[in-house]
Amino acid sequence: MTSADQVTYESIEALSQNIQAQSEPFRQLIAEVGNTIVGQEVLIHRMLVGLLANGHLLIEGVPGLAKTTAVSCLAKGVQTGFQRLQFTPDLLPADLIGTLIYRPQDQQFVVQKGPIFSNIILADEINRAPAKVQSALLEAMQERQVTIGSETYLLDEPFLVMATQNPVEQEGTYPLPEAQMDRFMLKVVVGYPNRDQELAILERMASTRPKIATQAVATPADILAARALVDQIYVDRKIQEYIVDLVIATREPKSYGLSLDEFIHYGASPRATINLTLAAKANAFLHGRGHVLPSDVKEIALDVLRHRVILTYEAEAEEKSADDIVQTILNAIPVP
Structure with a gap:
């Protein structure tokens, strides 16, 4: 082994030790989400991958598989801003990004920012909205900024879109354009739970008031620090x-x-x-x-x-x- 190889090996070992220490909040986050969500280990893991790699996530599956609940639990596990956007056929782009509003008393237009100005965005049933609304997310997802009128506004970090969709063969859905699909780092397909998992879901959730208690165990600072380590891997x-x-x-x-x-x-x-x-x-x-x-x-x-x-x-x-x-x-x- 050459001296250069030795330096590389030693630096990787030091980085690994640092990662093992810094990744503790994310292991806790996986455990917290797993306390509510049964049998979706792959989905939970991929959500963490998207969070760490600064990439958006598209989650596809038939209704009732806890896609929305999983994203909500993840957001609760992080002390950061969270907005749920319910996509419907009558949704407008301004409903997402905001618009200019005229104030007669000042005789000027002011910016009314939309719900996209948050950290973790749950775009629920994204393929139930037409293409013009889906395309309104393109700039925000790629450039992490939004243009309203003649002004451009940077979005806060971390900014992550986690979108759910039903399979396109379901009634009342619009396939996402290729340009929109390519903005998502990952597409996770969620399947049905097995028999044992379904029994666990029944025991945990078959109540008029199911307990969904996810404790916040990570902060935006943890995420940004972890991303800096990911870049060094x-x-x-x-x-x-x-x-x-x-x-x-x-x-x-x-x-x-x-x-x-x-x-x-x-x-x-x-x-x-x-x-x-x-x-x-x-x-x-x-x-x-x-x-x-x-x-x-x-x-x-x-x-x-x-x-x-x-x-x-x-x-x-x-x-x-x-x-x-x-x-x-x-x-x-x-x-x-």
Whole structure:
């Protein structure tokens, strides 16, 4: 081992020890949310990944799977601002971001800020609002700012959008535009609980006044400090190349010996490469490590890529989903 390698190894070990100490509030946060939510460990984990990696989350599942409750519990576990926005077909962009209001007494327009000016935003049933309302979130999600009239206002940090949606085959829903989908770092698909989990839900929640008591165990300062550590987590060159190969394989599957061209209309954008790297770093943080392993990438890759692979009609005709395509790629690309 060279001296340079030794310095790198020692710095990673020191970072890992620091991470193990700094990640305690987030382990407590997982436990607090888990006290209310039964059987959604993956969802809770991905919400923490989004919080640490400064990335927005899209949660899809049929009604009644505690998607909204999970986000609400997470917000209660953090001492920060929280707004729930119920998306409906008659919602207007001004209802989200705010508007200019004329005051006759002053004979001037003043800015009335909307509920988007908070820290954690729950966009509930986001696909029940038309495209113009969904697009109103684009600037806020990407640039962390909102323009009202001729003025631009920066949003406070941390700023995180966690949106829930029903599957598009449900009545009265509008599919999210590709540009909107790409703004979400992760898309988590929530399934039904198993029999034991359903029994636990019955025992815990079958009451006219179910107890949902989540204690605040983390602060915005904890989140920002943790993000600074996430940025320092080491990603080896081979793992960087592995991430790039996974993303490019969604665009050029033939280059990797995969016969998927007829099923993929558009592959993942460079934003997917960035988000997969950040999500893998956040995953390493939650495991108390100062370096990323290939398992961190594989664990999170499906949630980062599934909504960025646009399928062809041939794929739909053969009943192939984006999950099937991404899983095929994950199985085919050699792990470093």
